[in-house]
Amino acid sequence: MQEAMKEVFDKVKHKMDKTVQNFVGELAAQRVGRANxxxxxxxxxxxxxxxxxxxxxxxxxxxxxxxxxxxxxxxxxxxxxxxxxxxxxxxxxxxxxxxxxxxxFPPMTEERRREVVKEVSKLAEDSKVAIRSIRRDAIEKLKALQKNAEITEDDLKHGEKKIQDLTDSFCKEIAELAEKKNKEIMEI
CATH class of the missing domain: 3.30.1360.40 (Gyrase A; domain 2)
Structure with missing residues (x-):
């Protein structure tokens, strides 16, 4: 019973972590006036x-x-x-x-900085949407487990809360990374 839930949590954490790593890679690829x-x-x-x-x-x-x-x-x-x-x-x-x-690399103009900040914000929002999508899929899997009587109603509620907590922490991490990158861009 708990094994099925643990498998769902492990997959969710892995997928969300991959999403954050992909976002970090996208941030690194942003051209911000410095050679990178x-x-x-x-x-x-x-x-x-x-x-x-x-x-x-x-x-x-x-x-x-x-x-x-x-x-x-x-x-x-x-x-x-x-x-x-x-x-x-x-x-x-x-x-x-x-x-x-x-x-x-030419020095960035104020206008270009604002464009890059918008791009970073869009990348961050896309990553958050991907994480929420992972959450939705995981909750559907938990509901299917509960429907098949593999987990109890309490397990389902506990699992949903745990997945929501994971989602919140990964979304917060993405927001912090985006904020840090935007600050860096505006200071260059």
């Missing part, structure tokens, strides 16, 4: 016919606060990396000197 190698994570390069992430084919380093340097292990891939960056939605023009590619 994670902005390249979503860019794939056509390397010998296979889409390959830049960090798997080059050393990516921050040389100055606003400059990223990409040094490919295979110099012949330099053009392909440059082309992938240009066609991405990064909005930065790569500078290729024949050995490395440099990306210079």
């Amino acid at each position: 190698p994670s902005v390249l994570d979503k860019i794939s390069v056509d390397y010998y016919g296979a889409p390959t992430p830049i960090n798997q084919m080059a050393a990516v380093s921050v040389v100055e606060a606003r400059i990223l340097m990409i040094q490919p292990w295979d110099v012949s891939s330099l053009r392909a990396i440059e082309k992938a960056i240009q066609t991405s939605d990064l909005g930065i023009n790569p500078q290729n000197d024949g050995k490395v590619i440099r990306l210079t």
Whole structure:
């Protein structure tokens, strides 16, 4: 009886934790005026016919606060990396000197900061919606367990409360992460 509930709780916690980790990854990928190698994570390069992430084919380093340097292990891939960056939605023009590619991040304008804050807020809200969806599915599973007489009415009420508490704590964590990121963006 309790084993079925424990399995539901474990799955809920795992899914919610994954949602928070995904949100953290999305935050890291936000371009905020400082050089951050994670902005390249979503860019794939056509390397010998296979889409390959830049960090798997080059050393990516921050040389100055606003400059990223990409040094490919295979110099012949330099053009392909440059082309992938240009066609991405990064909005930065790569500078290729024949050995490395440099990306210079422009300082953020007040208007751009406000746009990024809105994007972060939207990402946070989407993550909270995902967590609430996980809660809804879990409560439906608990109700199905109760309907099949695998758990009692009291177990169901206790389980619903426990899932709601998990939901509240994960939503709070997302809100805190978003607030911290927004504060960072406005201070740059």
